[in-house]
Structure formats: structure tokens, C-alpha cells
Amino acid sequence: MIKITNFYSEEEIERYYQFLIAKKPKKKSGDTWISDRKINEVGIKIVEFLNKLPRNDTEEISDFKELITMSSSKLKKFHSSLKTEDSAYLQLYNDESNQELLNLYKSYYTRYFTSNDRKIKIKNNISLIKDLGISVCPYCNRNYINSRHDKLGCEFDHYFNKDKFPFFALTLSNLIPSCSTCNRIKGEKDYDFYPFAPDWKENGKFIVSPPSKKSSIALFFDRDSQSDNLLQLETAYEIHEKDVSEMFRREEIYCKEYREDLINRLSGNGKVDNEFSEEFFDSMIFGEIANDGFDDYLNHSLSKLKKDTYDYIVELRKGEV
Structure with missing residues (x-):
């Protein structure tokens, strides 16, 4: 309903990038926790995977940082160019090793997006919403999305749902700050209104x-x-x-x-x-x-x-x- 006219500041984008690459996930093997690859190492593999997918456009994503900080216009363009019904796309996407990579990358959102950034001593999602400077859900213009005592913080909807497009799970322009009601109703469904679209006219x-x-x-x-x-x-x-x-x-x-x-x-x-x-x-x-x-x-x-x-x-x- 209401367009978000400002994007994150360069300082906040850099903070978000540093926050992610500092994470060194661990995974469980039986009863033992073992070190896993850092997020940016997995991100590099995701970028390589993305650039192999059949598309209508030849423009590529250069690196992990661009993947997570790309503009809304590039995100929409890249998404639109994906030949999701192409047999070659489906073969790559459904490949067992690629699915393992995509599921691992997607899991980082749940595991880390709302965790504390130790350098600034508040949750990552709270820092993002403060920098964006909004306090009401852009989808409904009814519910406030502020945090309480820096504990919970705003929810973020994946505009392109992370199950179908797991490679956009951490991309800022794909993450729409929203109230819990709108987030749950929209779910994985496609929605015409994209709050970050610069050319969107209030409709x-x-x-x-x-x-x-x-x-x-x-x-x-x-x-x-x-x-x-x-x-x-x-x-x-x-x-x-x-x-x-x-x-x-x-x-x-x-x-x-x-x-x-x-x-x-x-x-x-x-x-x-x-x-x-x-x-x-x-x-x-x-x-x-x-x-x-x-x-x-x-x-x-x-x-x-x-x-x-x-x-x-x-x-x-x-x-x-």
C-alpha cells in the first residue's frame, strides 16, 4: 500500500555485510557440533550457482556482497529474467548437491538474521529497521513494527519467497519490514505491490x-x-x-x-x-x-x-x- 522511498544507508549496508561474514555457522553431526563453512564462503557458491541458471538476461551478480545488497530494480530484473520453467533450470535447481547448498544458505536467515550484532549490541533486524526510519507496516499501514526493549524487533517478509527462491533469502531488497499479520497472510504467495520498487505509484x-x-x-x-x-x-x-x-x-x-x-x-x-x-x-x-x-x-x-x-x-x- 505505501512505498518505502528510502533504502538503507551505505553505513548500514556495510554493517549488515560485516555482520553476516563474521558468522561461522556450526552444524550437528550426530551428537557432535562441527565447524561449518562461513556464510560468505557459501554465498560465493550461491553466486556461482545463480550465474549458471538459464536466464533471459546476461547480466550477472558479481559476488556475495552484491547478492545481499543489490538494488530493488536489479533484484526485480534478475528475478524476472530467470527461466524457472526451463528444463535446464529445473535440472540445476533440483540437483541433490545444489539443493543441499540452497537449503544450507536458506537456513542462515532463520539462524542468524534476528540474532545480535555484537559490535553494536542490538539485534540485526532492529538495527535495519532503525536505519530505514519507518515504524508502520508498509503492507497495511495499520500495525506498528517497532521493537520492545531491543528484544524482538520487526518481522521481515520475503517478497520472493525463500522456499522457491532460497538464493534471495538474505538479500535486503527482498526483505520487506512488515507486521506479523501481513507477513503470515501473504506467506509464500505472489503479491503485486513491492514496497521497494522506485517506479511504483501509489495505487x-x-x-x-x-x-x-x-x-x-x-x-x-x-x-x-x-x-x-x-x-x-x-x-x-x-x-x-x-x-x-x-x-x-x-x-x-x-x-x-x-x-x-x-x-x-x-x-x-x-x-x-x-x-x-x-x-x-x-x-x-x-x-x-x-x-x-x-x-x-x-x-x-x-x-x-x-x-x-x-x-x-x-x-x-x-x-x-
Whole structure:
């Protein structure tokens, strides 16, 4: 629903890379734990495997660091170029030794992604979300994704699921910070909306109705895609009819006549100047979403619903509906 406009800083990307290559996994053989290869050593093999897969594009991934830090545009392009139905692709992918390599690499996400980075003394996933600077799930714009006392931290959805595409299991642009509800509903299914896509235009819009027995909240998408409401967002937002009703109630209470009366009263006391505009009152009544150019949706829960509702209220006020 809401595009993530910023990617991680260069410093955070480097921290993430160093965090991973410092890991030296261990595996169990019977009752004994034995040293395994470091993640970057396995990553090099994964890159070699990836560059052997049949693709429609000849551009290759240069090394393990590029694999885990590639841009969203390169990730989408590389994914689209994979000939996943080609017999040669399936033969390579299903080869027993390759499957062992892919499963080992995929396991690193579960084993290490949410573990502590000892250098900064917080969990890796918490560091990532702090650097990204968002606190609300981009899929639903309802649930907060902050940590509690640096213990749990945000969940991350694999946009291209890690069972079908295990080689993207640790790639930052494939990991979408999300709430647990959206993460579980989406699961392994394909989804049209990719929050990191730089060319994505906001395609969801809430259509609301004034308070009545037939009041409703509908979410419309511009694009023809069966997966747009995959996350069942309309059902999720039914509970927020009371939030919409409250906004209409405020508009009714603080109507044009009330505002003019208040200005006149203040004028009589010499306490009014040009700052008492319609925009000024709206900011006081409806909050930040009434400000010109508001776009901080990823730090304000329900802000997309409230912004669309506010815009509709202004249209009604001006007689444009």
C-alpha cells in the first residue's frame, strides 16, 4: 500500500555485510557440533550457482556482497529474467548437491538474521529497521513494527519467497519490514505491490462514506491485479469505521460558522492575525494529515485512510462532490 522511498544507508549496508561474514555457522553431526563453512564462503557458491541458471538476461551478480545488497530494480530484473520453467533450470535447481547448498544458505536467515550484532549490541533486524526510519507496516499501514526493549524487533517478509527462491533469502531488497499479520497472510504467495520498487505509484485509495447505518470503507486499486487485496485489507479496515465517523463528527462540530465565530471573538480581543486560515484550523482538528504535502505514512498508523478521508471531507466542504 505505501512505498518505502528510502533504502538503507551505505553505513548500514556495510554493517549488515560485516555482520553476516563474521558468522561461522556450526552444524550437528550426530551428537557432535562441527565447524561449518562461513556464510560468505557459501554465498560465493550461491553466486556461482545463480550465474549458471538459464536466464533471459546476461547480466550477472558479481559476488556475495552484491547478492545481499543489490538494488530493488536489479533484484526485480534478475528475478524476472530467470527461466524457472526451463528444463535446464529445473535440472540445476533440483540437483541433490545444489539443493543441499540452497537449503544450507536458506537456513542462515532463520539462524542468524534476528540474532545480535555484537559490535553494536542490538539485534540485526532492529538495527535495519532503525536505519530505514519507518515504524508502520508498509503492507497495511495499520500495525506498528517497532521493537520492545531491543528484544524482538520487526518481522521481515520475503517478497520472493525463500522456499522457491532460497538464493534471495538474505538479500535486503527482498526483505520487506512488515507486521506479523501481513507477513503470515501473504506467506509464500505472489503479491503485486513491492514496497521497494522506485517506479511504483501509489495505487490504493480509500473511498469512505459519511456516518450512517450504511457507512462503509472500501479500498480501490488502480491496477487490474487479483493479488492487490491478497492481504484482505478491506476486511481489516472494517473496524476503523469509527475513526472515519470521528473525522466527520469533527468536521460537523468545527464547521465554517463555528470557525468564523471563533475568529470574530478573537478579533474583538485583538488576538487574531492572518495565521487563522482554513489550513490552520484543519491542522488543529485533523492533525498532521491535513498539512500540505503530508507523506509520512510509514510513521503514522492509519494515516492513508485518514488522509483519503480528509481529502474527501474537503471536497464535500467545497461542494466538489
